[in-house]
Amino acid sequence: QKEVEQDPGPLSVPEGAIVSLNCTYSNSAFQYFMWYRQYSRKGPELLMYTYSSGNKEDGRFTAQVDKSSKYISLFIRDSQPSDSATYLCAMSSGSARQLTFGSGTQLTVLP
Amino acid sequence: DTAVSQTPKYLVTQMGNDKSIKCEQNLGHDTMYWYKQDSKKFLKIMFSYNNKELIINETVPNRFSPKSPDKAHLNLHINSLELGDSAVYFCASSRGGASGQPQHFGDGTRLSIL
Numbered sequence: 001q002k003e004v005e006q007d008p009g010p011l012s013v014p015e016g017a018i019v020s021l022n023c024t025y026s027n028s029a030f031q032y033f034m035w036y037r038q039y040s041r042k043g044p045e046l047l048m049y050t051y052s053s054g055n056k057e058d059g060r061f062t063a064q065v066d067k068s069s070k071y072i073s074l075f076i077r078d079s080q081p082s083d084s085a086t087y088l089c090a091m092s093s094g095s096a097r098q099l100t101f102g103s104g105t106q107l108t109v110l111p
Numbered sequence: 112d113t114a115v116s117q118t119p120k121y122l123v124t125q126m127g128n129d130k131s132i133k134c135e136q137n138l139g140h141d142t143m144y145w146y147k148q149d150s151k152k153f154l155k156i157m158f159s160y161n162n163k164e165l166i167i168n169e170t171v172p173n174r175f176s177p178k179s180p181d182k183a184h185l186n187l188h189i190n191s192l193e194l195g196d197s198a199v200y201f202c203a204s205s206r207g208g209a210s211g212q213p214q215h216f217g218d219g220t221r222l223s224i225l
Contacts, residue, residue: 008151032211043115043201043216044154051211086152092211098144098159098167099214104152 003027006089006102015111019076023089023102030091033065035074038086079109114138115217117202123223132187132220134202143185144203145177160185197224
């Protein structure tokens with residue numbers, strides 16, 4: 001079993017929909033949680049960064065962390081065709097010097 | 112003003128050749144990384160350097176050798192290239208050597224072995 005599980009999709013939604021992307025993890029030591037967006041032929045770009053449990057909002061994006069369930073989510077409101085990309089979750093513990101990535105979810109927002 | 116830049120962007124070469132990929136970051140970060148991304152988009156850490164010191168060395172064939180001449184540069188040399196080395200290689204950097212720091216990625220080097 002992988003440390004971080006992420007549904008690879010693909011996920012297609014109409015423009016304006018609310019998108020929910022999720023990751024589950026098994027390592028209870030994870031404390032730092034990130035979401036990256038990767039456009040085709042580009043590197044991953046940091047979208048959201050959160051520490052421990054709770055919510056964080058940035059524009060149309062909301063990141064949620066539920067450490068008790070070992071579950072993190074990224075919500076995209078009013079999705080746009082420009083949001084079409086692969087979304088990768090990543091996380092780290094307080095002692096590890098590296099990030100553990102999910103395998104990414106491919107999202108397409110249809111105009 | 113590219114923060115993390117890699118060269119070359121594309122590399123097409125024959126099996127058995129030796130090649131190098133270069134990475135530079137202008138973010139003032141102390142830690143740099145090499146990742147391999149396969150066709151299924153899974154990012155696998157290969158190496159990490161903090162202030163020119165190797166701190167992560169995952170199970171990678173010893174045909175791969177990283178070198179960090181200074182904390183702004185991290186290169187990857189690959190000997191005797193094999194078909195299975197075809198992938199996208201990403202360089203990344205982060206602040207300090209502490210855990211939990213977000214990493215900033217370059218746009219990758221697409222390596223194709225013929």
